[in-house]
Amino acid sequence: xxxxxxxxxxxxxxxxxxxxxxxxxxGGTMTYGRYxxxxxxxxxxxxxxxxxxxxxxxxxxxxxxxxxxxxxQAGLATEWKVADDGMSVSLTLRDGIQFSDGSPIRxxxxxxxxxxxxxxxNGIWNFLVSSIDDVTTEGEKTVVLKLKHPDPxxxxxxxxxxTAILPQKVFEAAAGATDADKAKAFAEHPVSSGPFVLQSxxxxxxxxxxxxxxxxxxxxxxxxxxxxxxxxxEVLPDDATRILKLNSGEIDGAEFIPYSxxxxxxxxxxxxxxxxxxxxxxxxxxxxRPQIKGKDNPLSNPKVRQAMNYAVNKDAIIAIVTHGVGKxxxxxxxxxxxxxxxxxxxxxxxxxxxxxxxKEAGFEKGFDTSILVLAGNQDEIGIATALxxxxxxxxxxxxxxxxxNATRTQQYRDGVFTMRESAWTDDIxxxxxxxxxxxxxxxxxxxxxxxxxEEADKLFDASQKEIDPTKRAAQYARxxxxxxxxxxxxxxxxxxxxxxxxxxxxxxxxxxxxxxxxGRAWLDK
Amino acid sequence: xxxxxxxxxxxxxxxxTVVFILVVTFVLVRLLPGDPASxxxxxxxxxxxxxxxxxxxxxxxxxxxxFLYFLKNVFIGDLGTSIALKLPVTxxxxxxxxxxxxxxxxxxxxxxxxxxxxxxxAALKREQTADALIRGTFQVGLSMPxxxxxxxxxxxxxxxxxxxPVGGYGETFGDRLYHLFLPAxxxxxxxxxxxxRNLRSSIIGVxxxxxxxxxxxxxxxxxxxxxxxxxxxxxxxxxxxFGLQIxxxxxxxxxxETVFAVPGAGRLMIDSIYGRDYPMLQGLTIALAVLVSLxxxxxxxFQAWLDPRIAR
Numbered sequence: 001x002x003x004x005x006x007x008x009x010x011x012x013x014x015x016x017x018x019x020x021x022x023x024x025x026x027g028g029t030m031t032y033g034r035y036x037x038x039x040x041x042x043x044x045x046x047x048x049x050x051x052x053x054x055x056x057x058x059x060x061x062x063x064x065x066x067x068x069x070x071x072x073q074a075g076l077a078t079e080w081k082v083a084d085d086g087m088s089v090s091l092t093l094r095d096g097i098q099f100s101d102g103s104p105i106r107x108x109x110x111x112x113x114x115x116x117x118x119x120x121x122n123g124i125w126n127f128l129v130s131s132i133d134d135v136t137t138e139g140e141k142t143v144v145l146k147l148k149h150p151d152p153x154x155x156x157x158x159x160x161x162x163t164a165i166l167p168q169k170v171f172e173a174a175a176g177a178t179d180a181d182k183a184k185a186f187a188e189h190p191v192s193s194g195p196f197v198l199q200s201x202x203x204x205x206x207x208x209x210x211x212x213x214x215x216x217x218x219x220x221x222x223x224x225x226x227x228x229x230x231x232x233x234e235v236l237p238d239d240a241t242r243i244l245k246l247n248s249g250e251i252d253g254a255e256f257i258p259y260s261x262x263x264x265x266x267x268x269x270x271x272x273x274x275x276x277x278x279x280x281x282x283x284x285x286x287x288x289r290p291q292i293k294g295k296d297n298p299l300s301n302p303k304v305r306q307a308m309n310y311a312v313n314k315d316a317i318i319a320i321v322t323h324g325v326g327k328x329x330x331x332x333x334x335x336x337x338x339x340x341x342x343x344x345x346x347x348x349x350x351x352x353x354x355x356x357x358x359k360e361a362g363f364e365k366g367f368d369t370s371i372l373v374l375a376g377n378q379d380e381i382g383i384a385t386a387l388x389x390x391x392x393x394x395x396x397x398x399x400x401x402x403x404x405n406a407t408r409t410q411q412y413r414d415g416v417f418t419m420r421e422s423a424w425t426d427d428i429x430x431x432x433x434x435x436x437x438x439x440x441x442x443x444x445x446x447x448x449x450x451x452x453x454e455e456a457d458k459l460f461d462a463s464q465k466e467i468d469p470t471k472r473a474a475q476y477a478r479x480x481x482x483x484x485x486x487x488x489x490x491x492x493x494x495x496x497x498x499x500x501x502x503x504x505x506x507x508x509x510x511x512x513x514x515x516x517x518x519g520r521a522w523l524d525k
Numbered sequence: 526x527x528x529x530x531x532x533x534x535x536x537x538x539x540x541x542t543v544v545f546i547l548v549v550t551f552v553l554v555r556l557l558p559g560d561p562a563s564x565x566x567x568x569x570x571x572x573x574x575x576x577x578x579x580x581x582x583x584x585x586x587x588x589x590x591x592f593l594y595f596l597k598n599v600f601i602g603d604l605g606t607s608i609a610l611k612l613p614v615t616x617x618x619x620x621x622x623x624x625x626x627x628x629x630x631x632x633x634x635x636x637x638x639x640x641x642x643x644x645x646x647a648a649l650k651r652e653q654t655a656d657a658l659i660r661g662t663f664q665v666g667l668s669m670p671x672x673x674x675x676x677x678x679x680x681x682x683x684x685x686x687x688x689x690p691v692g693g694y695g696e697t698f699g700d701r702l703y704h705l706f707l708p709a710x711x712x713x714x715x716x717x718x719x720x721x722r723n724l725r726s727s728i729i730g731v732x733x734x735x736x737x738x739x740x741x742x743x744x745x746x747x748x749x750x751x752x753x754x755x756x757x758x759x760x761x762x763x764x765x766x767f768g769l770q771i772x773x774x775x776x777x778x779x780x781x782e783t784v785f786a787v788p789g790a791g792r793l794m795i796d797s798i799y800g801r802d803y804p805m806l807q808g809l810t811i812a813l814a815v816l817v818s819l820x821x822x823x824x825x826x827f828q829a830w831l832d833p834r835i836a837r
Contacts (some may be wrong), residue, residue, distance in 0.1 A: 205786075410560070
């Protein structure tokens with residue numbers, strides 16, 4: 001019976017696949033409205049999502065993330081094997097791969113690119129591949145990564161933008177004395193390994209990508225990818241303008257649709273309002289130090305933090321701020337992050353419990369405190385105003401301090417903030433990045449809150465070298481249990497990426513890590 | 526020759542102004558909390574990275590030392606490299622400032638085209654329906670925020686009627702003029718309201734002056750009286766206002782550029798402040814200070830031409 005069911009399923013999938021294969025159309029340029037322009041197109045030295053989220057269209061990696069963002073699949077490498085002792089990874093390169101200038105992608109380019117990514121002096125992403133000790137080549141097709149210690153996240157790291165493969169000779173021939181100078185020169189006219197090549201870039205206005213004729217990917221029709229002749233990014237910082245431009249047909253897609261417009265665009269006949277699953281979590285960070293600037297800090301008491309958590313009606317905030325687009329968090333990490341545990345919303349609203357916890361903590365009458373809010377940001381102001389009212393029930397007087405981002409970052413890094421609002425998105429399909437920042441105290445003092453838990457720190461250290469997936473999952477389950485119980489945050493909600501696309505756009509994908517993939521996108525004629 | 530020495534004097538006066546602005550900008554941006562590396566790397570920055578990057582930008586040196594380096598470089602025409610965009614500041618300014626300049630010029634021209642004839646009509650038909658109608662319409666323009674007028678213009682003339690593109694910036698010169706028309710009109714709307722009101726009351730004041738009565742008694746044709754005697758004298762205070770308002774127009778361009786997705790210097794300025802991009806911010810401030818000073822100079826020259834007594 002099972003076999004028949006499987007065969008039936010296979011048949012359905014085959015028919016589906018052939019139908020869609022017949023439907024694919026080639027050619028055309030897709031115009032995509034972005035909220036901000038990119039800054040710097042070097043995979044290793046960039047530092048912002050505006051770069052990261054489009055880089056994979058230009059530069060290919062050895063492995064690619066799966067569409068759900070949780071696993072890996074073949075990229076420039078077709079086979080990969082982690083040694084039994086976990087101390088090395090050997091990868092076999094795909095046959096006939098070439099850079100956009102037609103030169104072959106050699107193991108030497110791969111070794112050089114990975115060593116550059118792992119170099120401690122280069123950029124801020126080298127921690128993702130800090131386990132790499134050396135990279136060697138064997139013959140024409142094999143690359144071997146020698147590791148300092150077993151690294152369970154090494155395969156996921158090989159899908160991340162900073163491990164993209166660049167042509168060593170072209171990069172080194174670029175003008176400039178240092179790696180940073182060469183990167184500046186190279187990134188102006190990069191030689192690509194991904195599905196597209198940079199054609200022109202009018203900063204602050206438009207960026208044009210055209211198809212890379214040498215890309216290895218094959219489409220559903222058996223011909224080379226990408227389907228599109230090109231992608232044009234238009235920088236449209238104003239939300240209303242971006243949507244007007246989409247509605248008038250001047251662009252084919254628009255990112256970061258405000259939550260308040262999602263319902264309206266869902267019912268628009270000419271658009272598909274996509275909500276791509278994401279790893280984005282929204283939360284409030286609480287400074288857990290006993291004293292801030294010489295004053296006693298009630299937030300250092302775990303019971304106070306728990307009370308404040310129970311007093312927040314997350315469903316109400318989700319309704320007010322995200323217009324119902326978000327959902328409550330079930331752990332500090334998003335449900336799209338691998339090894340996430342938890343099926344119940346954290347701290348379901350319970351005002352009585354909150355009050356009794358405040359009493360136990362000795363703060364029956366509440367206290368005065370403050371929160372840093374990004375000036376002019378409607379979502380943040382909305383959340384803070386809601387918190388102000390909700391916490392007033394506990395006698396807590398919350399002062400809203402509106403500041404700009406750099407000011408907030410400074411207070412945050414100095415550990416002198418009281419509370420702040422934050423959002424987080426993963427860059428790697430592994431829980432280690434978010435956990436190292438949120439939980440593990442050596443990285444940045446658990447979000448600069450001064451919170452520290454010996455057991456969680458030890459578990460994290462162990463999990464970074466644990467190659468048995470079951471054991472590692474158990475470590476992460478315990479870390480989440482500890483942090484979700486008395487961690488220094490108020491988890492608010494997770495939200496998808498709201499992207500509106502013209503009905504003629506097909507195959508566009510934004511994965512949970514945020515990367516926009518145009519390689520399989522195509523347009524109706 | 527009085528006009529020539531007047532211009533020379535005014536140009537020399539510009540130098541200390543620009544230097545003063547230079548010093549103030551240099552100090553003020555460094556007094557803002559936060560530093561470029563933290564702003565650039567955001568919340569995830571670890572101390573080692575922040576220190577490494579700030580050192581590579583020379584920001585670990587004392588501020589007076591940084592200022593000397595900066596001055597030296599400004600004198601040889603090097604404004605440094607943008608921290609965020611990693612390109613020479615002069616290159617970026619040459620790309621973005623002309624856009625704002627074109628937008629502002631178009632807005633100023635449109636404002637004049639709207640304000641001058643309408644001010645005449647309003648003044649000549651004082652307290653009549655036409656006057657009330659003109660003043661009423663401009664009052665609306667003056668009281669609505671620029672971004673709202675912008676969105677209204679986009680919705681009506683671009684998205685619905687499709688006469689203009691919905692924001693953006695074209696590729697050829699003609700295409701760019703076409704793209705900039707709506708944003709310029711948006712800016713011109715509130716600008717012309719200010720000009721129109723001022724010019725209207727000046728005309729009313731001048732029209733009753735004795736020399737106008739005299740010109741009339743001489744038998745001059747009404748048109749000649751209007752252009753030579755009324756407009757020329759009424760314009761003096763409006764020209765001052767026009768010059769002063771150009772600075773405000775640059776400010777309004779920031780919002781208009783965002784709404785209409787115009788890649789001008791206004792948006793760049795905002796991004797540079799948020800990103801604590803010191804070299805970019807310094808470069809832009811110098812460029813804008815010179816531009817505004819030049820506008821004031823042009824205003825003064827024009828005024829001196831209208832009323833030669835000023836140059837003496």
